[in-house]
Amino acid sequence: MSALDDARGKALPEDAAACSCGHHHKHPPLQENAQPIDAAALISARGLAMKRGSREALWNIDLDVHRGEIVTLIGPNGAGKTTLVRLLLGIERPTRGRIEKSASTRIGYVPQRFDVDATIPMTVASFLALGANVTKDEIKRALEETGAARTLDQQLSKLSGGETQRVLIARALLRRPDLLILDEPASGVDFTGEADLYDMIGRLRDRHNLGVLLVSHDLHVVMAKSDRVICLNGHVCCSGKPEDVSQHASYVRIFGPQAATALGVYRHHHDHQHGLTGEPKPLVEPATSTPTPGRGI
Secondary structure, X not given: OOOEEEOOOOOOOOOOOEOOOOOEOOOXXXXXOOOOOOOOOOEEEEEEEEEEOOEEEEEEEEEEEOOOOEEEEEOOOOOOHHHHHHHHHOOOOOOEEEEEEOOOOOEEEEOOOOOOOOOOOOEHHHHHHOOOOOOHHHHHHHHHHOOOHHHOOOEHHHOOHHHHHHHHHHHHHOXXXXXXXXXXXXXXXXXXXXXXXXXXXXXXXXXXXXXXXXXXXXXXXXXXXXXXXXXXXXXXXXXXXXXXXXXXXXXXXXXOHHHHHHHHHHOOOOOEEEXXXXXXXXXXXXXXXXXXXXXXX
């Protein structure tokens, strides 16, 4: 895989419509399984398409998430980020395409919205025990890992936005996941809390050797905490390392030139990198590469 994969179209006849990413091109024909499934990935998708009525919500999506990496989906509202997550979770079926994961791969999921009925008294401990074969000690450990230990006996409805998100991540951890999928985990969290939250997710990845798929419209902090970024706008506009994506024409076109310059302030640094199986490896100087055309991720 190159450092950056571009999904730009070529010049087309006058009747070609402008797609939502700003490129003037026709959507390429759906080519299911155009690329082979990655057997090393925790989850793989090839040629995914989703149609709602006459509207194409997603088309030609290829995706891999490996153990030990944080992959972030970014894009404007209506770009199909949550739709893609629902397909990966099996909540909805794609119109076309293929998703594969091992039967033994466990997924922990943190939804975009979680509404608590304030009229129902329930402590955090009781909530985390619902439908789960877990002990009180396991619940305590999960809350400690997410920085929410003090919420154990608090009413769920009384938590702040940041506390609620940490409790939901603790609930996902109790599934002992291989892959953690988080849809807008920083919703309702202030700027400082957002940076702390993404730091915590990075620590969980390192401690448990997880694969992490994040969905966010927050650009600077989340991109800086990611190993790989996928810019989605119905299709994959561009993907690769955060510093490469932030300079890409499609990214700048969608988010504006100021988005490219602000990323470096919050750049997250590791003293190691992760192999496909998640094992830490010494950092090596990356070879200089030129963006290449293609849809792959």
